[in-house]
Amino acid sequence: MSAIPQPAPLVQxxxxxxxxxxxxxxxxxxxxxxxxxxLHAVDGVSxxxxxxxxxxxxGESGCGKSTVARLLVGLYRPTRGGLQFDGxxxxxxxxxxxxxxxxxxxxxxxxQDPYASLNPRWIVEDIVxxxxxxxxxxxxxxxxxxxxxxxxxxxxxxxxDMAKYPHQFSGGQRQRISIxxxxxxxxxxxxxxxxxSALDVSVQAQVLNIMxxxxxxxxxTYLFISHNLAVVRHVSDQVGVMYLGRLVELAGxxxxxxxxxxxYTRMLLDAIPKMHDIGRSRTPVSGEVPNPLNPxxxxxxxxxxxxANARCKAERPALLSFxxxxxxxxxxxxxxx
Numbered sequence: 001m002s003a004i005p006q007p008a009p010l011v012q013x014x015x016x017x018x019x020x021x022x023x024x025x026x027x028x029x030x031x032x033x034x035x036x037x038x039l040h041a042v043d044g045v046s047x048x049x050x051x052x053x054x055x056x057x058x059g060e061s062g063c064g065k066s067t068v069a070r071l072l073v074g075l076y077r078p079t080r081g082g083l084q085f086d087g088x089x090x091x092x093x094x095x096x097x098x099x100x101x102x103x104x105x106x107x108x109x110x111x112q113d114p115y116a117s118l119n120p121r122w123i124v125e126d127i128v129x130x131x132x133x134x135x136x137x138x139x140x141x142x143x144x145x146x147x148x149x150x151x152x153x154x155x156x157x158x159x160x161d162m163a164k165y166p167h168q169f170s171g172g173q174r175q176r177i178s179i180x181x182x183x184x185x186x187x188x189x190x191x192x193x194x195x196x197s198a199l200d201v202s203v204q205a206q207v208l209n210i211m212x213x214x215x216x217x218x219x220x221t222y223l224f225i226s227h228n229l230a231v232v233r234h235v236s237d238q239v240g241v242m243y244l245g246r247l248v249e250l251a252g253x254x255x256x257x258x259x260x261x262x263x264y265t266r267m268l269l270d271a272i273p274k275m276h277d278i279g280r281s282r283t284p285v286s287g288e289v290p291n292p293l294n295p296x297x298x299x300x301x302x303x304x305x306x307x308a309n310a311r312c313k314a315e316r317p318a319l320l321s322f323x324x325x326x327x328x329x330x331x332x333x334x335x336x337x
Contacts, residue, residue: 008087009048010221011072011189015081018042018067022293037293041067043245044081046319049238051188054215054222056236056253058229058268060289064245065225066112069193072223073109074100085189105135108182112194114174118166124177125162128152131184151180155210172203176210183214189221196231208235229272233257241265244292244300247319250326261327263305263337299330307331 023029023036042064049055057065070076072083074094083090085103093099108131111117118127128148129138138144149159155176166174175195182190192211196204212235214220226232232239232253239256241249241264249262260266287304290296298315302308311330319328331337 010051010086011049011223012084013072013081014046014084016042016045016068016071016078016083017080018071018076019079039292040245040295041292042071045247047240047247047250049221049223051221052215052219053237054224054235055238055240056224056226056232057240057242058226058232059242060227062289062292063242065242066193069109069191069223069225073107073191074103101135105185106187107189107191108185108187109191109193110178110182110195113198114171114178115198117178118174120166123162124152124164124166127166127177128162128181128184131181135185137185151184154183154214155180170203171199172207175199175207179210179214187220189223191223193225194227197226197228204231211235229268241268244290244295246300246328247326248301248328250319255325261322261325261332262329263307263331264301307337
């Protein structure tokens, strides 16, 4: 009996990398004899996201999560690597006018700060209606008003709110407006860059539940970026753990939380307070994140890793599959942990 063929993933990132030149000005380098400085913000990241699924990227600040988000929506051009979206080369499409407009409709982004991502001079009708007018989805004012009202209702706001300015809303309501704006073009893929990190915990839950409901209703695919592992456990299907621009572990949500393999993933999970662990001392995430301008040799996590040996200090581990989980760790590969 032949196996049922699986549909191709909607999003396929292969060896994505982004390097920024952060060198001092040319004259300073000549006079002071300083070399060029290159920041490898993302360094060879590969993953797939199936249609209707959520991949969450987690990691400490500065690990490259937001840079990955901007690469996926075309705000940055990759230094190397490729991105396939629904079977086509997305970065090649972004360079043509027609492809750019098509992908702009199908890929949208929800930004981290709801206080900075909405134009304070515009009323909500203009904010949510801008992509509708920009892409020619609506042609007259009555149609625009009806469409914006429906979008606001879909995120738990009232059509009457379209006449208000952003300062008249709370943080959670502003983020709902951002979600309504992202949904205006009926996208297939939403890139969510820490969309709840600026909100109170109770408001976070409301916004996350709205996003999950919308995903079920419209079959949306999400890349969800967060440093909050409790949020990630609530929203994700797969989880990728990033460290200094690289994926160190990629696994299904339940597998990653129940049986983490990489030492860094274990440290992150062990640092979370647990109700049943009252009285047990927690292991903090030891050490500091190295300077990304001068990363350690070999495995970049080795200065903080309790399992590091000479090979870890000299040889960079590849992201390999172990029992359905992808891990970049020599200690896992050798069976030492």
